[in-house]
Amino acid sequence: MSTILITGSAGFIGFFVSRELLKNGHKVIGVDNFNPYYLPDLKLERDKMLTQSRNYVSVKGDLSVRDFVDNVYDSYKPELVLHLAAQAGVRYSLKNPYTYQKSNLEAFVNLIEKAKMMGVQRFVYASSSSVYGGNTKMPYSEDDPVNTPISLYAATKRSNELMAYTYTHLWKLQTVGLRFFTVYGPWGRPDMAYWSFLENIRNQEPVRVFNYGRNKRDFTYIDDIVAGVVASLFSDRLSPYEIINLGNNKPVELMEFIQTLERLSGKTAIMQMVEPQPGDVVATYADIANAAQKLGFEPKTELSDGLEFFVRWFDEHIPLTEAVRDFRKGSNP
Numbered sequence: 121m122s123t124i125l126i127t128g129s130a131g132f133i134g135f136f137v138s139r140e141l142l143k144n145g146h147k148v149i150g151v152d153n154f155n156p157y158y159l160p161d162l163k164l165e166r167d168k169m170l171t172q173s174r175n176y177v178s179v180k181g182d183l184s185v186r187d188f189v190d191n192v193y194d195s196y197k198p199e200l201v202l203h204l205a206a207q208a209g210v211r212y213s214l215k216n217p218y219t220y221q222k223s224n225l226e227a228f229v230n231l232i233e234k235a236k237m238m239g240v241q242r243f244v245y246a247s248s249s250s251v252y253g254g255n256t257k258m259p260y261s262e263d264d265p266v267n268t269p270i271s272l273y274a275a276t277k278r279s280n281e282l283m284a285y286t287y288t289h290l291w292k293l294q295t296v297g298l299r300f301f302t303v304y305g306p307w308g309r310p311d312m313a314y315w316s317f318l319e320n321i322r323n324q325e326p327v328r329v330f331n332y333g334r335n336k337r338d339f340t341y342i343d344d345i346v347a348g349v350v351a352s353l354f355s356d357r358l359s360p361y362e363i364i365n366l367g368n369n370k371p372v373e374l375m376e377f378i379q380t381l382e383r384l385s386g387k388t389a390i391m392q393m394v395e396p397q398p399g400d401v402v403a404t405y406a407d408i409a410n411a412a413q414k415l416g417f418e419p420k421t422e423l424s425d426g427l428e429f430f431v432r433w434f435d436e437h438i439p440l441t442e443a444v445r446d447f448r449k450g451s452n453p
Contacts, residue, residue, distance in 0.1 A: 123147045124353070125198035127183060127231065128205030130154060130163035132309045133246070133300070135170065136346045137202065142173040144350075149196045151179045152205065157212070158310045159447040162440065166307060183227035193234045200353055201235050203228070203245040206276075209311055210250060210399045213273040224276035228283060236291045244352050247281055247297040249338070249367065249404045250274035258371075259405040262299070262363045271399035281363060288361040295360075296352045301367030301406045305342030305426060306433035310444045313374075314339075314427065317389070318381055318434055319445055327389045331396040333375040336403035338367040341421035341429075351415035358414055367406025368419045380424055384431045 124141060128134040129150025138148045150170060154160045170176045177196065181188040183205055207213075207223035228245070235243045252260045253268045269275040284295035304314045320327045348366040352358070378389050396402075411417035434441055 121145045121147065122199045123149065123196060124200045124202060125149045125151065125192065125196065126202045126204065127151045127227075128203075128246075129170065129178070130167040131204060132307060133303060133342070133345060133349070134204045135166040135307060136342050137204070137349050138170050138176065140346050140350055142170065142175050145175070147175045147177075149177045149179065149192065149198055151181060151183065151192060153182050154180060157207065157209070159444045161443060162307075162310070165440065183230060184222040186230050189227075189230040189234055193238050197238065199241050201231065201240050201243045202349070202353060203231050203243070206246060208273070208309065210271045210273050211397060212311070213271055214399060217272050220272055220276050224273075225279060228280050232283065232287050232293070232295075236287055236293050240293065242294045242296065242353065243284070243287075244296040244298065244349070245280060245284065247299045247363065248274065248277040249299050249301040249365070249406065250401065251278045251281070251299065252401070252404070254401060258403065259369065259407040260365065261407040262365060262410055270401065273399070285361055292360065294358070296358060296362045296364065298349060298352060299363065299365045299406075300345065301338040301340050301365065301404050303340050303342055303345050304430060306430055308342070308430065310448060314377070314381070314430060317378060318385060318431060319441065321381055321385050321387050321389045323445075324387070324390060326392040327378065329374060329378070329391050329393050330400060331374075331402065332393045333373065333378070333391075334402070335374045335396075335400065336371040336405070337374070337377070338369065338371045338404045338406050339377070339423050339426070340366065340368040340419060341426035344368065344419040344421055348411060348415055348417045351417065355415050362414070364411050364414065365406040365408055366411055366417065367404070367408055368423075369406055369408045370423070371403055371405040372423055377423070380427050381431070384428055
């Protein structure tokens with residue numbers, strides 16, 4: 121069994137991946153800063169569940185602080201690194217650029233530099249479908265040009281890929297960048313559309329439908345993502361430097377997505393049609409042939425099933441989801 125450093129372990133994807141690895145007998149060193157981008161209680165609840173395993177170590181700290189990162193590596197000597205921590209959100213990056221500088225760039229350099237120095241076997245990190253920018257060729261392939269990001273968030277993720285390439289080229293550190301496509305599910309991120317839409321539908325508040333509902337997203341259920349991430353840590357079919365799409369390979373138009381939530385919630389959405397938001401892409405659509413070949417990746421969850429799981433979870437955690445709503449209305453990041 122391996123000792124694995126997972127950053128962002130109290131985040132959405134980090135929580136589920138950590139839980140799966142712990143179930144398989146690995147030791148997980150989980151690092152998170154529990155920042156208030158959304159209600160910290162949600163992250164604390166995820167972390168609390170993970171701490172029930174004796175193989176989980178929870179460490180709180182700022183990855184942009186080099187001494188903190190060095191201390192984590194020196195104390196726990198991880199064999200593998202899964203770097204999921206980042207400041208997420210395309211729209212948030214329009215107003216808070218320096219947050220992305222520290223969380224997505226400085227933290228990345230600290231982690232990958234120390235991984236090189238410690239002789240880590242494999243450095244896996246989260247990239248994003250947003251790196252494809254305004255590409256119109258569909259589906260998105262890892263071989264497509266990604267030199268025109270249309271948000272700062274996307275630019276930081278592309279920067280991570282380029283930095284990883286340098287470390288692989290110069291120091292032979294094996295790196296794997298995972299381009300995630302709109303991950304959703306229970307215990308998810310409140311800033312994502314599926315959460316805010318359901319919240320507004322439940323409370324009979326207007327749902328802002330950007331680009332008049334014409335956007336399409338390759339919604340990918342969390343269980344399918346977890347399978348791909350775990351495989352990326354252990355697959356023996358990977359080259360020294362990899363970039364891999366993890367998506368559902370089935371883009372869905374926003375209006376269909378909203379109609380599914382309406383059916384599952386038993387309520388009609390009050391839709392407010394608005395113009396496209398700066399930084400948003402019109403569509404995402406993952407070519408997953410590479411993931412299938414190298415990771416055995418095969419998404420199995422249909423959108424209607426995945427959203428049903430989420431709606432059921434949402435209804436079973438009303439005090440928590442109401443607290444998330446109150447926090448958002450109070451902070452409005």
